[in-house]
Amino acid sequence: MPKTDNINRIIDHKLFSEDDIHNMCVTLGKKLTEDYAGKKPLVVGALKGAIFFLTDLVREMDVEEEIDFMDVSSYGDGFESSGKVKLISDLVTNVKGRDVLIVEDIVDTGLTLKYMKDLLKKRGAKSVKCCVLLNKEANRTTDVKIEYYGSKVGNEFVVGYGLDFMNFFRNLRYIGVLKPEIIKQVNNK
Ligand code: 5GP
Numbered sequence: 001m002p003k004t005d006n007i008n009r010i011i012d013h014k015l016f017s018e019d020d021i022h023n024m025c026v027t028l029g030k031k032l033t034e035d036y037a038g039k040k041p042l043v044v045g046a047l048k049g050a051i052f053f054l055t056d057l058v059r060e061m062d063v064e065e066e067i068d069f070m071d072v073s074s075y076g077d078g079f080e081s082s083g084k085v086k087l088i089s090d091l092v093t094n095v096k097g098r099d100v101l102i103v104e105d106i107v108d109t110g111l112t113l114k115y116m117k118d119l120l121k122k123r124g125a126k127s128v129k130c131c132v133l134l135n136k137e138a139n140r141t142t143d144v145k146i147e148y149y150g151s152k153v154g155n156e157f158v159v160g161y162g163l164d165f166m167n168f169f170r171n172l173r174y175i176g177v178l179k180p181e182i183i184k185q186v187n188n189k
Contacts, residue, residue: 007169007172007176009182010159010165010169010178010179010182011159011160011172011176011177011178011179012176012177012178012179012180013176013177014174014175014176015153015158015174015175015176015177016151016161016174016175017174018173018174020151020174021056021133021150021161021174021175022056024133024150024151025053025056025057025060025150026060027150028057028060028131028148028150029057029059029060029061029062030060031148032057032060032061032063032101032131032148033060033061033062033063036061036063036065036099036101037063039063039099040063040064040065040066040099041063041065041066041098041099041100041101042065042066042067042068042093042095042098042099042100042101042125043058043065043066043067043068043101043103044068044069044070044091044100044101044102044103044116044120045067045068045069045070045103046069046070046071046072046102046103046104046105046112046116047069047070047071047072047088047089048071048162048164048170049104049105049106049162049163049164049170050103050104050105050133050162051162052161052162052170053103053105053133053161053162054067054103057103057131065101066093068091068092068093069089069091070087070089070090070091070116071087071088071089072085072086072087072088072112072115072116073085073086073088073112074086074109074111074112074115080139081108081109081111081139083109083111085111085112085115087115087119094123095120095123095124095125096123096124096125097124097125097126098125098126099125099126099127100120100125100126100127100128100129101129101130101131102116102117102120102128102129102130102131103130103131103132104130104131104132104133105132105133105134105161105162105163106132106133106134106135106136106153106158106163107130107132107134107135107136107140107144107146107149108136108139108140109139109140109141109142110140110141110142110143110144110146111141111142113130113132113142113144113146114142114144116128116130117130117144129147129148130144130145130146130147130148131147131148131149132146132148132149132150133149133150133151133161134149134150134151134152134153134158134175135149135150135151135152135153136152136153136154136155137152138154138155139155156177156178157177157178157183158175158176158177158178159172159175159176159177159178160172160173160174160175160176161173161174161175163175165178165182166186
């Protein structure tokens with residue numbers, strides 16, 4: 001965990017506590033257990049933000065599943081989507097004929113998930129659905145379907161539990177809102 005004075009420097013307020021996050025994982029895990037009963041899904045984690053959520057979520061799923069990861073980036077180091085999605089590292093697993101569940105930390109414009117869904121469908125996956133922890137709808141520019149999500153969030157920049165601030169602070173146990181003045185400071189540099 002980062003030191004408290006460093007956290008206080010950047011976090012405005014706590015949005016979701018460890019308990020809130022745990023409860024979202026339990027609820028989603030139960031639903032996914034029902035929906036994937038009798039299937040052997042391939043769970044695809046979107047690096048790096050989804051790693052904490054994925055590890056907690058799959059342990060709430062009573063399903064025989066395989067796990068793989070993809071690194072797809074649309075944000076870079078900034079606070080807004082660049083509008084372009086880049087595949088940085090690919091899956092090892094062949095998705096042909098598989099039921100794929102993409103696990104992502106947060107959906108914003110929807111470009112990242114749309115790119116991943118389209119790519120995996122093109123490769124012959126039997127089904128491709130997604131489960132995101134946080135659903136930020138304000139900036140959505142795509143019609144990508146979000147089959148499962150933990151909670152909606154407003155148009156604010158959130159940090160912690162995998163979500164980064166300039167690649168740091170992913171290891172916060174809770175999710176907080178970044179201070180608006182920090183965004184201004186970084187954008188003015
Ligand atoms: P999209 O392609 O849907 O616009 O963006 C999805 C990606 O943008 C997420 O996987 C995440 O990396 C980043 N992102 C979007 N909103 C936030 C946010 O509030 N905080 C952080 N740390 N990353 C975000």
